[in-house]
Every structure is written in structure tokens, then in C-alpha cells.
């Protein structure tokens with residue numbers, strides 16, 4: 001018998017409710033080639049992302065702790081339940097861990113305990129990086145390094161990266177197959 005208190009389980013949301021709420025999100029997250037206007041980088045892929053992380057990200061945008069004007073506008077009106085439902089729809093089935101492809105760059109040695117050698121976030125609150133757009137991953141890492149995006153867990157690890165490692169690390173995780181995808185815009189019900 002296990003006497004340790006169980007970690008609070010993440011409750012999966014309602015996909016059908018999320019589909020309605022998430023319709024407006026597809027204009028950006030459902031287009032593989034869509035870019036953030038300035039600075040220019042691809043809108044992050046959400047399909048296959050850990051749902052718990054999607055909710056955490058949305059809460060960050062809602063409070064403004066994670067700064068982004070457009071995403072703040074979208075998250076501001078969502079309740080916690082709305083976020084869980086939208087995460088269930090947009091995230092869909094979480095990407096699975098798989099064998100890593102390619103030679104892991106030395107700089108990822110410290111990253112794999114949370115993000116996996118194959119880029120699959122090993123716990124719900126650790127984002128999956130597998131298959132994410134490389135330019136988005138680079139942008140995120142530079143934001144942690146500059147302090148524009150604040151996170152107590154990530155900040156010290158991003159700070160360890162040399163500037164020349166950022167693109168290498170981003171490319172490695174982005175190239176892992178069977179990972180994140182944009183949400184298909186015309187999904188069968």
C-alpha cells in the first residue's frame with residue numbers, strides 16, 4: 001500500500017465543449033504556416049501537447065505573467081473550466097514518448113530529465129518539445145534568457161545555454177518525429 005499522498009490528478013476537460021470554445025483559436029493554431037507578426041516566428045503547435053501544460057500556459061496569459069497581447073486577449077475571458085475543455089480539444093491525444101532520432105547535442109544533457117531525450121515532456125506540466133516549430137522553440141528560449149518570459153523552473157536551465165546552443169537545441173527537438181502538430185482545421189466529428 002502506498003501511504004504517500006497522491007499528486008493531484010489533472011482532470012481532463014470536455015472535448016465537445018472545447019471544440020466550440022476553441023473554434024476561434026484555429027485561425028492561428030490550425031494553420032501550420034501561420035506566424036506571429038513581430039517578432040516573426042511560427043505560432044506554436046498544440047495538437048499532442050500535454051493538456052496540463054496548455055492550461056498552465058493559458059493561466060499565465062490570463063494574468064499577464066506570460067506576456068503576449070493577443071494571447072492575453074484570448075485567455076482573459078476563459079474560466080479555469082473553459083481552459084481545461086479547450087486543452088482537451090486542442091491538445092487532443094498527447095504525443096507519446098518514442099526513441100530519439102539524431103545525435104543529441106551536448107547542451108540537452110540538462111534538459112532531458114524533464115523534456116525527455118525525444119522531447120516528450122515526462123510530466124503534464126513539462127511541455128512536449130517534440131516536433132514543435134524550431135523558430136518558436138528558439139523564441140521561447142531567448143525569452144527565458146532575457147527574462148521576458150519568467151518561469152522559476154525554466155529560467156536557470158535556459159541561463160545555462162550558450163547563445164550558440166539555442167538554435168542547435170531547438171532544431172534537435174523540433175526534428176523528433178511523431179510529435180506535435182497544428183490542429184487540423186477541418187476535423188471530422
Ligand code: HEC
Pocket residue numbers: 021022024025026027028029035036042043044046054055057058066067068070071074075086090127
Ligand atoms: C492571432 C493568432 C492567435 C490566436 C487566434 C490564438 N493564439 Fe494562442 N498563440 C499565438 C501565438 C503567437 C503564441 C505564442 C506566444 C508567445 O510567444 O508566448 C500562442 C501561444 C499559445 C499557447 C502556448 C503554447 C506553448 O507551447 O507554450 C497556448 C496554450 C495557446 N496559444 C492557446 C490558444 C487558445 C486556447 C486560443 C483560443 C482561445 C488561442 N491560442 C488563440 C497566436 C494565437
Ligand code: HEC
Pocket residue numbers: 044056057060107108110111112113114115125126127129137138140141149150151153154157158160161169
Ligand atoms: C526541471 C524541469 C525542466 C528542465 C530540466 C528543463 N525544462 Fe524546459 N520547461 C520546463 C517547464 C516547467 C516549462 C514550462 C514553463 C512555463 O510555463 O513557461 C518549460 C518550458 C520550456 C520551453 C518552452 C516550450 C513552449 O512550448 O513554450 C522550452 C523551449 C524548453 N523548456 C526547453 C528546455 C531546454 C532546452 C532545457 C535544457 C537547457 C530545459 N528546457 C530544461 C521544465 C524544465
